[in-house]
Amino acid sequence: DADVTQTPRNRITKTGKRIMLECSQTKGHDRMYWYRQDPGLGLRLIYYSFDVKDINKGEISDGYSVSRQAQAKFSLSLESAIPNQTALYFCATSDSGRGGYTFGSGTRLTVV
Amino acid sequence: DAKTTQPNSMESNEEEPVHLPCNHSTISGTDYIHWYRQLPSQGPEYVIHGLTSNVNNRMASLAIAEDRKSSTLILHRATLRDAAVYYCTSQGGSEKLVFGKGTKLTVNP
Numbered sequence: 001d002a003d004v005t006q007t008p009r010n011r012i013t014k015t016g017k018r019i020m021l022e023c024s025q026t027k028g029h030d031r032m033y034w035y036r037q038d039p040g041l042g043l044r045l046i047y048y049s050f051d052v053k054d055i056n057k058g059e060i061s062d063g064y065s066v067s068r069q070a071q072a073k074f075s076l077s078l079e080s081a082i083p084n085q086t087a088l089y090f091c092a093t094s095d096s097g098r099g100g101y102t103f104g105s106g107t108r109l110t111v112v
Numbered sequence: 113d114a115k116t117t118q119p120n121s122m123e124s125n126e127e128e129p130v131h132l133p134c135n136h137s138t139i140s141g142t143d144y145i146h147w148y149r150q151l152p153s154q155g156p157e158y159v160i161h162g163l164t165s166n167v168n169n170r171m172a173s174l175a176i177a178e179d180r181k182s183s184t185l186i187l188h189r190a191t192l193r194d195a196a197v198y199y200c201t202s203q204g205g206s207e208k209l210v211f212g213k214g215t216k217l218t219v220n221p
Contacts, residue, residue: 045208
């Protein structure tokens with residue numbers, strides 16, 4: 001099993017629908033992150049969490065919300081999806097301090 | 113968070129060394145330098161990170177300039193499987209990584 005698992009892998013949804021992307025990890029890391037990747041723009045940070053009770057906005061949090069249900073689970077929600085939220089979404093984890101991140105395989109989201 | 117600058121693309125030949133440069137002139141004294149790579153249709157993969165001294169691991173070496181305003185990721189013998197987008201990032205006091213657009217590495221057989 002992968003250290004960081006994202007579900008679903010692919011999703012097509014309609015404008016205005018609510019959608020949740022889920023992330024779970026078996027690394028035992030306390031820090032979790034959601035990134036968005038668009039062609040030519042690299043990865044941009046949406047939200048991050050340093051523990052269950054700590055949630056922080058990243059560069060592009062508008063239109064998104066998150067929930068840290070447990071140390072191992074961090075979900076990203078789009079309350080009312082819009083077409084410009086079509087992108088690749090990555091979840092990542094890291095240990096306390098300055099260690100390397102472990103990324104999931106990503107969720108490809110298309111909003112039509 | 114410090115901004116990093118990398119060339120958009122580089123080419124190398126198989127079995128030759130590759131030096132991928134990164135400028136991070138606004139980095140602070142306690143910011144770590146991280147490198148990740150992303151193969152097509154995959155999530156980014158951690159390669160290496162360091163603070164001041166040069167670092168080596170099984171994947172690559174990281175050479176950090178004495179003034180820490182630049183660094184170089186060294187792949188000692190490029191293989192076709194090393195073709196990827198390589199991201200240089202910095203990790204500051206907030207401990208979150210901010211990614212740039214990366215360098216697309218092409219490895220020619």
